[in-house]
């Protein structure tokens with residue numbers, strides 16, 4: 001492929017996005033990689049960088065998962081494994097099928113074909129609430145705050161195994177009060193961490209978009225999950241808060257949780273993920289450690305076929321235009337050839 | 339115009355039989371619609387099932403009246419489950435359509451000629467309430483109460499039982515809705531996928547809400563049937579359901595006492611307007627070409643409708659509603 005030389009690396013592509021405080025300038029929330037982060041990277045070092053690569057200790061394994069919407073095949077994942085205790089980013093251009101794949105894995109949608117296991121047990125045809133109870137919780141790209149419940153009630157709702165949620169014991173406060181109090185303490189602790197404690201008594205519907213994202217994530221953590229699936233957790237959250245949110249996500253890993261998240265911001269992906277899986281047009285096209293993946297021509301192809309961030313410097317722009325033109329040329333040639 | 343009679347009738351309406359019936363039916367609907375967000379447009383069917391449960395058990399089967407109450411309640415549970423199984427997994431509007439149809443099916447079935455021996459056809463059944471009035475602790479022929487609220491022994495008895503039922507139902511709703519169970523229900527009303535993602539079995543909760551609301555609706559039917567000492571199928575039509583919605587929205591949905599206050603206001607308004615119109619027409623204050631005394635029945639509903647429209651414009655959250663919540667809806 002002759003165009004390869006001028007093709008930018010994805011890393012260059014989003015040099016454009018100015019993220020103050022990136023790199024080492026946020027020691028307050030991210031005091032260097034923790035022991036689990038190092039362990040996760042160490043373990044993943046020897047994993048082959050090919051789509052569907054087997055992992056040493058996979059917690060979630062999907063096989064031949066296909067979802068069609070009429071004529072459109074939104075998801076067609078041959079094989080993919082997610083390493084336990086690691087932060088895995090799922091990236092890909094708009095419409096790549098990331099959200100649909102999340103929906104399938106968490107029981108919110110049914111695949112046309114395929115099977116997948118979580119901690120070794122099959123999750124095919126398991127309803128969404130059972131998936132959550134097994135320890136795999138997800139958040140939504142379009143945030144789902146429960147508007148006419150207060151922030152603290154949203155949080156309490158997240159706790160699992162509540163005696164007071166059973167109809168017969170619900171009427172007797174004595175039975176559930178103790179549990180409610182301890183859930184509330186845990187909720188308050190999380191709210192503090194997510195800087196929502198000032199909003200405790202407000203209706204969730206009165207929060208801003210970014211605050212709702214935070215609330216949704218905090219609420220999901222109330223379920224005490226072992227695997228957290230976040231669909232664009234940072235979208236709409238301001239840069240300062242993003243830093244602390246990144247810190248929280250890293251904390252999850254330090255606490256032994258597995259995190260799979262969808263994100264479009266490459267800086268963020270590079271910052272926190274141990275492994276990156278790239279989807280395009282429903283399939284996994286590449287996977288590997290962040291830096292390797294972002295330099296992968298297949299990934300750049302996938303992105304340039306879709307959209308990419310606006311460049312900042314003129315050199316960057318010129319470089320990208322050249323790359324895009326080369327791309328177009330190649331596509332035209334292919335079309336003619338067909 | 340006889341204002342003392344107008345005001346007396348109006349005052350009695352505030353705690354009268356209709357108020358009890360509509361309050362109970364609306365408390366049930368509040369559990370379903372107000373808290374869980376279930377669009378049950380067939381509350382009339384649950385009321386009918388409660389009323390006919392007693393009527394058929396006593397008159398046709400010759401069994402004691404308390405057994406009729408049990409039959410009515412069990413039938414309400416069955417109806418709720420039957421309606422819920424196919425529709426609660428679907429989008430909210432399917433339940434609305436299914437319930438509206440089910441209510442008509444129930445009404446048309448009990449009024450069908452084929453079942454005349456069992457349900458009395460279009461004229462209904464009567465003579466099943468004596469078992470209830472045999473238990474009356476009040477002495478027949480005497481009247482009870484104070485001020486304008488003086489009732490005969492029979493009416494006093496059913497009103498006491500009715501208001502005790504209202505109080506118990508309100509207490510149950512209060513206890514349930516301050517509990518984590520009630521929180522799940524309110525969560526489902528807001529966004530059931532979010533609640534599902536937190537590990538709650540949304541389907542089971544919706545079913546429980548539908549059943550509880552239906553059973554409370556059947557209690558309304560019990561007061562309705564026994565209070566009139568008869569059941570007639572056409573009293574359980576779709577307009578009953580719509581009035582129950584009116585009552586609920588008037589008082590404020592998702593408030594424990596909303597349905598009770600709503601029912602009282604609804605019937606006070608209706609009785610006041612009717613009495614004033616009847617007297618005004620009788621005294622010749624209203625010209626004949628505008629309204630005759632036989633048209634008062636319709637006109638009062640028009641005026642109540644107008645009053646409701648004004649209320650919804652100026653106080654859309656109902657009497658007890660919270661404006662803060664409403665502001666959120668508008669986003």
Ligand SMILES: Nc1ncnc2c1ncn2[C@@H]1O[C@H](COP(=O)(O)OP(=O)(O)OP(=O)(O)O)[C@@H](O)[C@H]1O
Pocket residue numbers: 069072074092093094095096097098099100101141
């Ligand atoms: N319910 C649906 N009905 C029909 N088509 C759908 C449906 N949901 C998703 N699709 C299609 O499936 C494809 C994948 O969509 P999906 O939402 O999974 O993309 P995504 O990778 O999450 O994109 P984004 O980054 O924009 O969120 C898209 O082409 C979309 O149009």
Ligand SMILES: [Mg+2]
Pocket residue numbers: 098099100141231
């Ligand atoms: Mg998406």
